Amino acid sequence: MLANAHQPVTATCPTAAAVRAAVVPPPPAPGAALQDHSRRIADTLQLLSDSLPLQRRVVRSGDTVYQAGERFTHLYVLNSGFFKVVNLSADGREQVVGLKFRGDWLGFDGIASGQYASDAIAMDTGEVWVVSYDALLAACARRPALMGVLHEAMSREIARDRDSLMSVCTLPADARVADFLRYWADSLAKRGLRTDQITLRMSRAEIGNYLGMTLETVSRALSKLAKGKVIHFAEKGRREIQIPDVGALSRFVQGCLAPASRALQ
Template structure:
């Protein structure tokens, strides 16, 4: 119905080369997440006649300054959140995947606080916020799902902050890839071959690094065999073992930790 057949993972397509313990637990997590997203989408579709909108790379789903009227659920595709400060700095402050909600930033001020820009072709479901509030009052599970999504966003944002504040550049890039792969895994998508839909400059923006540093970090990861570039183009990345990226992050941290002991 809503959960497209393609998105249901056959266990074999999920990553193979990982510790048995984490593999099964992450598989369970992925299944739980897929179920939750499917339930949530069903709840939403059931509650209102959602407005489905097809977006292409570069399209703005909403923009900073726009009056807030709708939330959106991302049904497919990838979206970046771009924040522009009053003094002209701008930065990518978030990335969204299937099942994520967009526009929570607009609730507080009645005006959107940042741009949501599609990174490729996808579909969003627009939901008028007042209708959502009304529907939530009648459907506790829908309300819980909305809170759930907001809570996830808060946790994710904090993890981004942590990555930026506590990891050196190489580890930050590795962590970025790890998180991206995990986001895909949670949604039942394959993680061994991922297509970054962002330029080095965009990745750098998100991680607080320059594009050169991102490029160097990726080259180093490739040299250490933690990633491989698919032929023709350096945006397709093969990650033979996602778990190994954890090890790399740990290793970057090790010198500092060692001195503490």
Template sequence: MDLHSIKVACSSCNLRELCIPVGLGAEELAQLEQLIPFRRRVRRGGTLFSAGDPFTSLYAVRSGFFKTCITTVDGRDQVTGFQMAGEILGLDGIVQDKHSCSAVALEDAEVCVLPFDKLEQLSREFSTLQHHLHRIMSREIVRDQGVMLLLGSMRAEERLAAFLLNLVQRLHARGFSKTEMVLRMTREEIGSYLGMKLETVSRTFSRFQEDGIIEVKQRYVRILDADALQRIVNHGDTDA
């Protein structure tokens, strides 16, 4: 993992609208750019931070893909989320000043490092930035609630359908196709996140393909019938 002392120009970043408040003025934006002293590159399989590490910064994903995970009592890795460009990592460390999970790169990635003490100070000066931070935290809470709903009340088909729809919608917001994607995570990691066994994940992918809902070639997935996926999520109209 390399540290690069490269100044980050937020004003010219193509992820600006996803990552920072749109309403910041030129002076406020200049101060925010000064706050971000460098970017950090993390190679595929490398760790951005580990559970128990001291919390010092938030990380805005500039490129690449991450998973967050915790180690269970019996030593298994439980995936708690997947993060992509324009999303924020490290919020888990705010409460206890140390990270409660680990963030691992699923492909070569780069993040902007935002020292939290300076970010907090700046947010007190700019209400727009403070409001944006609150929105980010709220979004994480809502996402956690969504995962609890997936694990608590949905069957296998509903879980995978909701996961695929959410993923392709997030990618589309970043300029990618709204029907095609390359999964950066393994089937096993998807199963860990959705509370499903590997065989169940593979079987459900196959069933969706047989039904003409998706096309799958290894990690490439093309959604052929998004409405069918949405109906599965809304009504659970398949027999598990």
């Protein structure tokens, strides 16, 4: 991902339809599709485990998987937990540029230059599988299916980076926060986890950093979503968010785009 991909950007889209098609996702996949995605993740992890030696590493919140500038030797596959990818600008500013869930890979940014370009940090207790890159390439030569898994993971990361940039470039602040919550809930659903109540592993400041917004703007957007009954805050903490209907988040985003659509007609 570009280091400045989540900095505030002012962009003009050619048509409202183009914005809606590029940014607003389709309704959540039906249960069968979600189960299929969860099964593919499990199959991928099993294929990796069967194909090459793995080092299993338990991490806790705040632990660093790797740091920018370290020599690239390994890729990391997430077996459990939540992780963030952080870039450090030349003037010392930290920028959250990626969120990772079970089945995702870490470390692709180190392949080209031979050193990692970002920090990968655990946001709660989890497990990463440490995969030697040289051993992975050798295993791919023996098992073509493994090469397909690697290419799929790279393609998925490119697509997510594109979608994230489109969100920052084209969505107003309230819609950006709603789209962030939708993405988080959808990622959980694809991994067989509950989505009616989620625990945000990021502070308001970190969410703002990721979305190119201030902490205050994030808080106002969450309050607006709660006032509209799209989300509810659980009693035990402001990071515990109840989402009665994930589809309502997508409809909220579409509603935010409606004024722009009328303006372009």
